[in-house]
Amino acid sequence: MKNFISVSDVSDINALVKKALEYKADPFKDKALGANKRIGLLFLNPSLRTRLSTQVAAQQLGMEAIVFNVDKEGWALEFEEGAIMNGTTVEHVKDAAPVLGKYFDILCIRTFPSLKNREEDYSEMYISQFIKYAGVPVISLESATLHPLQSLTDIITIKEYLLNSPLRAGGKPKIVLTWAPHIKPLPQCVSNSFAEWINAWGEADFVITHPEGYELAEKFTKGATITHDQDEALKDADFVYVKNWSAYNDYGKMHSSDTSWMLTNDKLQQTNNAKVMHCLPVRRNVELSDEILDGPNSLVTQEASNRVWAAQAVISTLLTSPKGGI
Amino acid sequence: MKNFISVSDVSDINALVKKALEYKADPFKDKALGANKRIGLLFLNPSLRTRLSTQVAAQQLGMEAIVFNVDKEGWALEFEEGAIMNGTTVEHVKDAAPVLGKYFDILCIRTFPSLKNREEDYSEMYISQFIKYAGVPVISLESATLHPLQSLTDIITIKEYLLNSPLRAGGKPKIVLTWAPHIKPLPQCVSNSFAEWINAWGEADFVITHPEGYELAEKFTKGATITHDQDEALKDADFVYVKNWSAYNDYGKMHSSDTSWMLTNDKLQQTNNAKVMHCLPVRRNVELSDEILDGPNSLVTQEASNRVWAAQAVISTLLTSPKGGI
């Protein structure tokens, strides 16, 4: 593994999941691995779980973690090649990234999409430019189109649950990704990424359900069953992953605020007593009801706490990859 | 001790003071205690001394301290049960706190009052909700109505002074909490808390003086002598604690900006060569005169530096409490 940007950086998902669960069982077992190494966490956008879980994971590996809020403590970066910088950007990624690569052994970066220009967002220029110029491994803390640490966490959480409570019927679990209402347009990152990872993992019957107009990019969903009928989708589901996203086709728009798509206990009746997941933050009683979040089917706290082990498995793998460039 | 929110969490104030002074004499004696443990410092409001002294204290105990500015690096939290979150709050404390409790062994939180709704502020909903959902010990870095780390520091500072310079007369010291002028309404936290701790400590003759209209909540002041006559209060005082606060009854209002209440050397003449204390930050020549702050009677720097030992004693106690939940 040279970087951790998408599922295609990972050669063996199950091995990475196994590594994460081993860290959960023994958090400090590799504390010597990161001695005298440093990880830089660069934020162009806010973060709570991703920031803290990555700091915690790095510390458990004995690394020094340094957080830098580029947006607040630094200044606006330029990413366009050949730009004449007479506007609001103060420093080019071509100058900032190689210097940061000298200060740190691994760089992590969070950068959100604009939701205004699809071509630009989906080109992943920001994170690609960082990788191009940093000279050290780069970990995505969520980019314009993907959130791989979240998706790895999600598979860890599903696998962990199945290890403790195997399906009675045997066979593959049915996993449903369902669109949820929200009050403003959100990125497609978590949904794209979840679809990409579940498809690559290949150990589930995977169904995506959303109102018309919310089709995700086919390159991420290819292989999944897609339906606009939430009831049909939920039938016999073992896991329901709840998430809002804005439109990909009519880019960044909200077509529907159909509150009937919010998951409730009543809807859960149709499932196989499904466990409910969400990446957080969640707007209660808009995206997901109190009754589900506070009820026995919710995995959200366990899921969020597993963020630590996902980050720790990824950092550890980059530290030990012969081609990691470290 | 399960949490550290008010004096009622402490079974033996003098034992805690003694512990703090032992750390002052030997800061790193318990550096092994916090190995592989983490403390999270969450700020919903600005802080200088509280933030830095708590970080320093944690590091001296060998813990990793991670600071998170919820207000600036994160997003607005919701604290109301059952809220339909279609407004400005992005995440509920019921979802955030348990996750933070998985990342950290101890959580610290600072949250100021609105000064608009007394009932709400005095319900201490924010910090109570955190304690309810965090699942790990919580330390108040100042809440809506109290500032216990400051008050513990104040008693440490008084005790330290008396150990080095016992009162000639013997008996209890006379401690006066006096209101001071300010240019805008401040919380009652420091004053409430000082009153609560000095009363619980019980080793002082305690007088509170303020202009009419600035009565503090009786549940904190009960047991103290209260007077509107500052001169009478200052007479023979051994310690004068200076602080502005806004009205409790006509909640959050400033009734008086009577500059004659500012402590001066002239007023100090009436005291028993009293030592002067203030929690800082202080507006010079508004709350307190240069002549006092720069003169021989001021304890403010020593007091502020003692914040480290107060925090260290509290963290250490939580780390070793059998019921601390750690």
Added chain:
Amino acid sequence: MKNFISVSDVSDINALVKKALEYKADPFKDKALGANKRIGLLFLNPSLRTRLSTQVAAQQLGMEAIVFNVDKEGWALEFEEGAIMNGTTVEHVKDAAPVLGKYFDILCIRTFPSLKNREEDYSEMYISQFIKYAGVPVISLESATLHPLQSLTDIITIKEYLLNSPLRAGGKPKIVLTWAPHIKPLPQCVSNSFAEWINAWGEADFVITHPEGYELAEKFTKGATITHDQDEALKDADFVYVKNWSAYNDYGKMHSSDTSWMLTNDKLQQTNNAKVMHCLPVRRNVELSDEILDGPNSLVTQEASNRVWAAQAVISTLLTSPKGGI
């Protein structure tokens, strides 16, 4: 060395450069030196390289580094003696600095000039007040008129280059500081400081070139050749240091935005294949052309990465100075 504010704090520049290059060869050789010591980094203004390189340097010496954004996480400080603080400032440096001096073994501070009042900026009141009241060694992370960590880095980078590629002709290198265009008025700090250090170092033929009206303060440039003819200045240069600055005489103003002063490969033809330096951040194609920054003559990444070794040499020297007050 008691503080690190200007070149006059340094008794032997070459010894400090040597120490820095030794750390570059073996970053962790003095990791025991800073054990149980703490360095506080206070920012009144934004920073990227200075902040991160100083954190990295401190960690490599085994110190705990704590960053505090005074401007964002704290509140406005007052620096005027005798101020009646009934305005926007909340705490006086006379109260904040001694407390910080109790929490930390070394304090670092960054504070920019206003560019409005020359007398005030050039009095360096902010950093002088900090030194006066802190009671521990103070390191400038850039002040109103100087940037000594940058200038030490610049000499380290020049020396390092010359060690690997000695001048064919022997003798002293010709070093040119050239003004560059910008879109807004910048401080004179980096240019003042570079001039001061190169003059004090004494191992170069030093030429400064700028358009009329951009004369720097003589106390820093005294000893250098000054010309308004950039072509003449660049002739046979071995190093070209590129930087924009606003006027010193007509204080803080931009007199010219003459884009012909931007360094290009064409202009480099006149030099002795000169190496090009810049402190970063640089506005590409305004201050410096892509062709130079991306070409073989640029030292900017190496220069910026050397910031770590400059900071490490300075911190290490302060930690071991018998009069360092630590």
